[in-house]
Amino acid sequence: MSPANYPAGYRYTKDHEWINVEGSVGTIGITDYAQHELGDVVFVELPKLGAQIKTGQSFGTVESVKAVSDVFSPVSGEVTETNSLLSDSPEKVNQDPHGTAWLIKVKLADPKEVISLMDAAAYQAYVDEKTQEQSA
Amino acid sequence: MGAKMVNFGGWDMPLEYSGILSEHEAVRQRAGLFDVSHMGEIEARGAGALDLVQWVTCNDAAKLIVGQAQYSGLMTDRGTFVDDLLVHKISETHFLLCVNAGNQDDDFHHILCHNRFEAKLENAGPRYSQLAIQGPRAKETLQRLTRAALDSIRYYHFLFGSVSGVECLIARTGYTGEDGFEIYFEPQFSEKLWSDLLGAGEPGGMIPCGLGARNTLRLEAGMCLYGHEIDAETTPLEAGLGWICKLGKGAFLGSAVLTRQKGNGVSHKLVGFEMLDKRIGRDGYPVSIDGREAGRVTSGGPSPSLKKNIGMAYVPRESSAIGTQIDIIIRSQSVPARIIALPFYKRPHELEKP
Numbered sequence: 001m002s003p004a005n006y007p008a009g010y011r012y013t014k015d016h017e018w019i020n021v022e023g024s025v026g027t028i029g030i031t032d033y034a035q036h037e038l039g040d041v042v043f044v045e046l047p048k049l050g051a052q053i054k055t056g057q058s059f060g061t062v063e064s065v066k067a068v069s070d071v072f073s074p075v076s077g078e079v080t081e082t083n084s085l086l087s088d089s090p091e092k093v094n095q096d097p098h099g100t101a102w103l104i105k106v107k108l109a110d111p112k113e114v115i116s117l118m119d120a121a122a123y124q125a126y127v128d129e130k131t132q133e134q135s136a
Numbered sequence: 137m138g139a140k141m142v143n144f145g146g147w148d149m150p151l152e153y154s155g156i157l158s159e160h161e162a163v164r165q166r167a168g169l170f171d172v173s174h175m176g177e178i179e180a181r182g183a184g185a186l187d188l189v190q191w192v193t194c195n196d197a198a199k200l201i202v203g204q205a206q207y208s209g210l211m212t213d214r215g216t217f218v219d220d221l222l223v224h225k226i227s228e229t230h231f232l233l234c235v236n237a238g239n240q241d242d243d244f245h246h247i248l249c250h251n252r253f254e255a256k257l258e259n260a261g262p263r264y265s266q267l268a269i270q271g272p273r274a275k276e277t278l279q280r281l282t283r284a285a286l287d288s289i290r291y292y293h294f295l296f297g298s299v300s301g302v303e304c305l306i307a308r309t310g311y312t313g314e315d316g317f318e319i320y321f322e323p324q325f326s327e328k329l330w331s332d333l334l335g336a337g338e339p340g341g342m343i344p345c346g347l348g349a350r351n352t353l354r355l356e357a358g359m360c361l362y363g364h365e366i367d368a369e370t371t372p373l374e375a376g377l378g379w380i381c382k383l384g385k386g387a388f389l390g391s392a393v394l395t396r397q398k399g400n401g402v403s404h405k406l407v408g409f410e411m412l413d414k415r416i417g418r419d420g421y422p423v424s425i426d427g428r429e430a431g432r433v434t435s436g437g438p439s440p441s442l443k444k445n446i447g448m449a450y451v452p453r454e455s456s457a458i459g460t461q462i463d464i465i466i467r468s469q470s471v472p473a474r475i476i477a478l479p480f481y482k483r484p485h486e487l488e489k490p
Contacts, residue, residue, distance in 0.1 A: 039140070039348070040157040042438045043416055061467075063416055065156040065438055066348055087414070 006031065007098055011074065011114045012123035018098065019074045021114055026075055029102040030062060030093065033127045038064040041093040046082040046104055053079060053106065055113060060103060062093060075113045077106035142347065147174040147237060150346035159349035160440040163312050167271035167342035169333050170350055172318070173326060176240030177260040178233040184253030189223060189231050192250050192389055194372055196382035200225040205292045205307055208380055209372050210235070210243055215390030215397065217366045217375075219243050222309060224294060232305070232320075234266075236362045250389065265323040269333060269342075270316030270353075272483075277337040278317055282306070286317070300332040311350060313357025313481055355446065356439050358408060358479030364419060364434045365406055365448055373397050374450070376406045376478065404431065404450045408478040409462060411445035415471045417464035423449045424463040424470060430455060433464060439480060446480050447473075 010018045016034035019026045035041065043063040053059040058070035059079070082104050085092060092101040108114075118126060142151040150171065152159060162168045180188055189197045194215075195208035202225055210218040210233075219239040224232040235243045244259040251257060269278050275286050284297030284306055294307035302325040310316040321329065334344060351361070360366045365375055371394060372381040383395050411417055416437060423431040436447025451462065458477055463470040 039152055040155050043414055045415070065352060065440075066151070068416075068418065 005098075006120040006123055008120045010098070010120060011117035012120070012126075013072065013074045013117055014126065015072045017071060017074050019114055019117065020102075021108065021111065024108050024111060025080065026077065026106045026108050026114065027102045028071075028074060028104050028106060030071060030097055031123070031127075032097050033130075034062075034069070035094050035097045038062060038067060038069055040065050041090045044086040044090045044093065044103065046086070047079050049079055049082065051079045053077060062090075062103075071103060073106070074117055075106060076109040078109075079104050080107050081105040140346070149174060150344070152346040152348045153344045156346075156348035156352060157440050159343060159345040160352050162341060162343045163271045163314055163345060163349065163353055164441050165272070166340055167269060167273040167277050167316075167337050168312075168345035168349065169330070169337060169342055170268040170270065170345050171266075171326070171330065172268050172350075173265040173323065174237035175261075175266050176235040176237055176243065177264045177320070178235060178240070178244055178247065179258045179260045180231045180233070180247070181256040181258075182229055182254065184251075184255040185229050185231050187253040188247065188251055188255040188257075189233075190385065190388060191253070192247050193221070193223060194382065194388060194390070194394070195223070195380040196385040197223050197225070197231070198385065202227055203293055203295055205294055205309055206380075207292075209366075209377065210246065211388065211390040212246075212368060213389050213393075215371045215393035216368050217362065217370060217372070218246050218368065220360060220362055220366060222307075224305070224307065226305075232260075234318075234320075239362060263322065264320050265326040265329075266318060266320050267326075267329060267333065268310055268312075268316060268318045269337070270310045270312040270345075271314045271342070273337070273340040273342065274314070274316040277333065277340055277342055278306075278319075280336040281332055289317075291315075300329060302329055304329075311357075311359060312353035313359070313479065314353075314483055351435075352437060352440055355435050355437065355448070356441055356479070356481035358448070358481075360406075361435060370450075371397060371402070374402045374405050402453055404452050405456050406434070406448055406478075407451055407456050407475045408480055409436075409447050409449060409464075409473040410476050410480075411447075411464065412472040412474060414445070415464075415466050416445045417447045417449075417466060417471065417473060422465040423451060424465055425451065425455045425460075429465075430462070436464075441481055446476075448478070451475070 016031045053073045193208040205224045222234040281300040289308045305320040421433045431450045439446045460475040
């Protein structure tokens with residue numbers, strides 16, 4: 001697996017979601033590591049607008065040919081937007097997981113929540129360790 | 137190789153190399169190479185070999201000519217599957233059975249227990265490796281490495297020949313719904329044949345394929361997978377495999393039960409379905425008909441060739457007609473699906489049937 005560039009401004013979870021906070025709104029997606037582990041993504045199920053989501057709880061699923069994976073929210077808040085691109089082009093999750101294939105936008109209940117999440121360097125180290133475990 | 141690995145029946149197997157979708161497409165459009173060395177081999181030799189095979193399997197091995205292979209079921213005395221298998225007739229007194237990796241030892245002991253025919257039995261898995269070359273360009277690819285007349289091998293027939301200098305059993309069989317070959321040889325030549333075949337196939341766009349694509353390909357072709365569509369609780373008649381169930385050949389293990397079941401009709405049977413929205417019905421999901429739980433999905437997932445989501449499931453016989461609306465329960469929600477004919481996919485130029 002080629003080293004991915006994890007955007008410096010994003011925060012990351014141990015379940016391989018990322019969040020990019022601008023003002024009081026966070027954009028959430030899954031990481032390059034996650035899309036690679038899943039393989040070809042064929043379906044993405046997202047919450048409805050206005051849904052309340054909670055930290056650590058599943059807000060949707062990303063399905064590859066072989067597997068169904070829950071997506072866990074890095075924060076609590078209200079869903080203000082979902083990425084409509086993914087309903088017809090779920091493969092974008094493989095192609096651009098940190099960019100155009102974001103999943104949802106959330107109005108944060110508590111913007112301070114993201115501070116406890118990993119930054120890019122910490123997440124890269126976390127992923128490197130996982131990759132080593134797998135090849136060991 | 138950059139393969140993503142998975143444990144399968146005790147074997148470390150490649151799940152995918154370049155991606156399931158691209159591997160699937162390569163097999164449908166060009167060619168794919170699969171390492172299926174995990175498959176088990178059991179050999180029966182001697183004057184009683186045919187009688188033994190006839191007793192433990194449900195298809196009619198007496199119909200085979202030397203150099204012919206047959207899809208069959210290894211039966212319990214209840215007419216259910218110990219395993220499904222390919223029976224190759226090597227000579228009048230020698231049969232090679234190709235069985236599932238995870239079942240090999242159970243199969244061997246089962247056959248041994250029923251060997252009152254004094255056949256000589258060998259659990260021969262360790263003596264064989266197997267590669268599958270599948271897809272419309274499989275023949276031209278393999279032909280680059282052998283003088284054997286591949287054109288002369290009809291579907292579900294085989295011969296012995298040298299591939300890249302290695303003695304092989306070359307069978308025109310497969311588990312993808314495409315034309316192709318499965319070759320059996322001594323394990324010491326695995327790496328050589330793998331790399332020689334990949335080299336020979338590269339100009340034609342052949343790529344290495346893993347278990348993931350093998351599963352999507354066989355599902356589209358409506359082929360059963362042990363542990364999913366068939367197991368020790370299902371009969372060939374329930375699984376839509378009446379065509380391998382030769383009740384007229386004489387008594388065999390489970391034949392009494394199967395004869396009765398054929399007379400009475402099955403209570404539930406295997407059907408194919410397509411999802412009517414974008415959600416995916418997968419292995420193990422419940423099936424509901426008219427609001428009542430009525431069965432379970434045995435295999436389900438996206439069909440890369442047909443661009444829809446498909447699956448197989450057991451449903452009550454009275455609800456098994458083509459066109460019947462069913463629901464697949466996906467994460468507690470009823471999602472509409474419709475029963476459609478199997479197989480889902482047929483290759484454009486169907487080879488002559490065995």
